Amino acid sequence: MTQRPDSPLKKRFSFAGIALIILAGGGWFVTRLPSSPFDGAAPQATPDLIARGEYVARQADCVACHSLEDGAPFAGGLEMGTPLGSIFATNITPDPQTGIGTYTLADFDRALRHGVTPDRRRLYPAMPYPSYEKMSDDDISALYAFFMNDVTPVQQAAAQSDIPWPLNIRWPLALWNVVFTTGQTYQTDPDQSEQWNRGAYLVEGAGHCGSCHTPRGMAMNEQGLDSSDPDFLSGALLDGWFAPSLRGDGAAGIGRWSEDDLFAFLSQGRNDHAVVFGSMTEAFNNSLQFMTDDDLRAISVYLKSLPGQGPGWQAQPATVTSLVEAAQSGLPGAETYMANCAACHGRDGLGQNEWIPALAGATSSQGTEPASQINVTLNGSGRVVADGMPDSYRMPPYRDRLNDTQIAEVLQFVRSSWGNTGTPVDTDAVADLRMRTDPASVAPIVLQMR
Amino acid sequence: MDMIKGLIPGVDPQDFTHGAPVNLSRRSVLRGALGIGAGAMVLGFGLPSGTARAQAAATMAPGSNVPAFLEIRPDSTVRLLSPFVEGGQGIFTGMAQIIGEELDADPSSFIVENAPAGADYLVIGGQMRITGGSMSVRMSYPLMRKLGASARAMLITAAADQLQVPASELTTEPGVVIHAGSNRRIAYGDLATAAFDLPVPDPETVALRDPATFRWIRQPVKRLDVYDKSTGRAEYSIDVTVDGMLHGAVQHAPRLGLMVETIRNRDQVAALPGVHAVEILDGAVAVVAQRWWTAKRAVEALEVDWVEGTDLPKGWRALPADFSSDAFAQELAAATGPETEAEAHGDAPGVLDAAQTVISATYHSQYLHHAQLEPPSTLARFNPDGTLDLWLPNQAPEQYQAAVAGLTGLEPAQINIHSPILGGFFGRHFLYPAASAYPQAIELARRTGRPVKVIWTREQEFLRDPMRPMAAVRFRGTLDDNGMPLAIEAVSATEGPTEAVYGHGDSVDETAVEGLSKKAYAIPNLRIAQVYVENPVMLAYWRSVGNSMNDFFYESFLDELANAGGQDPLALRKHLLRDTPRLTKLLEAVVDLSGGWKRGPFTAEDGSMRARGIGMASPFGSEAAAIAEVSIENGQVRVHDIWEVLDPGAIVNPMLVRQQIRGAAALGLSQVLMEEARWDKGEPVARNYDMYSILPPDQMPEIHVGILESGAPIGGVGEPPLPAVPPAVANAVAALTGKPVRRMPLSRLRFDS
């Protein structure tokens, strides 16, 4: 077996397109400071506003990138590997030297919604400002109030990105923004209910669901930033995980889920169809579950309204239901499944109620992109912590017990059993992910905001 | 106390003392009268005060006080309190055979339990007792025979009294005293009460059986515990319950040396249904609850901020936050420093420095978990009279008793150590700092005022299980004109488990170098030395201790020398052992067992390319030789067969010996093939069997077993079969691939099929 790289949990963004953009553009435009509605405005800091800001920080999942498990809240540090090199999340505590202590409300706004720092540097769009730009002025000032008043300043300089010159020149991102952002806050759709609009605001804006779930184009731009675009939230590969379609797609999306299912998933991390896993566990543990029932309900309503395509999953009975049958069947992966997976996920792939997810009919068992299944099999999944209680059962990593071929075969078995329609899994894809990833932590991780 | 006095007239509760002369016959009659079975519930009530115990100090030599060991019940079944703990090795059966042989009682009529702590049971040299070092039988054999003989003599004396005949006219058959003259027979059960109130005869005077007349010793007597163990009846520490007991679960600090700064959500967790208490302990947090599952879930819910601790409990090693076992292996390989010589003759350094050709190689071993299947647990109960009952897995009751005395301020005599059978041990349950649940259980019982049983999850166990040490051994060797080894030098950078646990001194730690030193080969110039490198992690004994890795190093390097000199490895060994008949015979025996030596590579019937390797070891007073046959399958090593012959000098039960050979071989195989406890960023990478592989059934080859009884002094059995196996496998792989294997486990290497 090869040695695993000793790297921390990494988020990987691929910025291949940046190189193209560097070749274009120039002039004052790329170094200008965009205007902000808060230019010259005096910040507010009432307790209510600060509390609201804290809630907005949950919606925006700021901790996910700007805090490390063993670091101070919002002091930065998360390493995001890119093909060009690593970048590191910055310190966003109100420390004047190393954080955002000297930011005015307008500076804060420009960073958040336009990706521009006070010293006119452009942020990489790993910072989801194309989504955040939809946030309302009120939410921005609340968020500012929270960060400035309730976050403890920590002196901790951000690690330097190791992206080499000239690829580390950031001004071309200004041009990127012209092409790939709308420059507008969320616009209410008068034809939809207030609840729907609230859901849309959260999903498209602060929640930045598209960052993971919307496919990206050549320049790493999300191919669709709102419900009008059929690519929006239609599923995407990022960071070794395939974030599935959140649209009403039959087998590959959430077409089978009811609004209640969706609500349960968002609020408890689990329902009868699925349990959060992979990167979604982090989003759930740190942020999603802390949102109000009203907001989660609004999100459910909104997501259920997104049309989908393709037929739904048609259940098929299991053809192999025991170790002996599996061995006798000669079906690749069947025996591995019965020996390693069936104890929890069931001999019939149906899982155990909402506690252990079904693999039969699971969105990850369909479609052409098996990365999530490979990843979760190799590395297990982080603990799901709902209402302060870690899950009763964790998915263990199998990278030690199963080799690449066994993993490819067992997933092949899963993806072709019980009516699943996933494409086969390539052994090389397993080998590749094995190299690039690390096992999930056994300990429950909930990042702290204070 | 009064309750008992009232219940059984004439029984003085002082008889309930442990660690002092105890008339078990009466004590157990009492149990029978109360209708209480053996086990957890009965001990610990009505215990006398410390003063009373002190007056009843042991006066007899350890191992001779018959009633402390034996009770014969009215139905003539024999209850034996074994000084050695049963943990799979079959020692209960072995003890029943040895004692039964002299007592003249069929081993199958024995009921065996672990003895409590107490001076009577210090049967190893009259000083101590542990269950380990493969010592049980070899250290106690004469003593236990005398014990059985003494008991028989007491039964005969009692019978003589009852029958009014001279003792010399009495004989015994299993379980019965016979007066041939009058054709009268008295069952042991009818004599026991009287017999065990008699003074114990001087063990030196009792007559022992002529070994030629042995009926049970050396026979494959069936184990006494297999039925209970096949039906779920056997009770381990983790199973013990007492009235009013609560359950405890812990969350250990991610690194040893961290202490609790705060628990952020203590109140919320304390308010969960079923939760009794949330407690802060040394380097851990705990939840005590009505049920263990509740406690386990709740303790995982605790959000704890940890800080570097000051004033750590004695023996704890604060682990650096950046500790990595891979980096440490490199450090060991490069370690320089004073070299303490373990063995030297001739002039190895001189010969090597002058040699034209020197073969040198650095070998590595890995950290290992014990990975015994039963997770650690402890049940602690404070009694109204101030005594403390503890049920815990342990290989050394007195050591635990003393440690608990130090911890609690109680007198040792106030601490009742109950030692249920072990769900595997392999060295895990000696007394190691920070590695046991007992301080936690005691503290939780004290704070809650209730009996508390703490069970560690596998994840918590793998965070605190102390490691089998790592070593990096730098070898140099050179050959004479005939291609035979002329000089070997081995310098091991390591820390032995003994010095890790009890402190590093000036002299070499035997447990660090055993298996490198004291090899029987006739090497003209030899030097074995240790460079002491303290480990950041906690260390422990692991089955066969230093031999578990050192024989791998030495025997594999010996094959490298054989290759360099164009010698066949078997021929080379035979040559080096030409003056050691016992080992020459052993080598021949293992070769015969394997159907004749063929090293290979050769094509097997199934078409696979295979090769064989050989390894030898001399651990714990026994001699072992193993041959392994391997092939490469999907880039990994597959072991098809192992042939192993053990010569422990003499044996008590061939069936048990065969079991131990197979079990030890499996563990050795597990080590060389797949086991490794890696540490990264100050934490163990594996927290369960998911990431710490142990040998699964489909990788188990058939182990073909041979036993030689050379008549040498009786040696160990439980550990000695292990160390020969890893080098046998490694040498077979080297023979197959043409490349030496210099590190374990093989799973970290890739082989081309």
Add this chain to the structure above:
Amino acid sequence: MQLNINGQTHEVDADADTPLLWVLRDNLGMTGTKFGCGLAQCGACSVLVDGQVTRSCVTTVDMLEGTEITTIEAIEQDDVGARVVEKWVEHQVPQCGYCQSGQVMAATALLKEVAQPTEEDVRAAMINLCRCGTYNYIKAAIDDLSGRKGEPL
């Protein structure tokens, strides 16, 4: 909720996602079923659910209403189970014994499914871990049960 264990109905008060293992051990005092890993990795906790071998440490009790659960405590009440125990004793399989409840359950499930399992069936079905290395003995006992008696070990 109600669970049918070893032919008896037990009223059980436990959260829906509690593993059967701990209901057996703590709520019902049936400690013959062992806790080894709690992660479906070792098999020490194996029981039969409707005759099929099931790892009780990862089986939620809410899945079990209406099923028939058999634990090691009642294994000899089952004809096949009784034969397995008999052979386990005859072949002297257990060492420390901790894994053996699970091994006996797995063997019983196998023989209930296939009366005369082939060596290949045995290899596929007997996957529980044993740290004491009793695998050769387990195989010998099951071979015997399958009518392939070899040399006793």
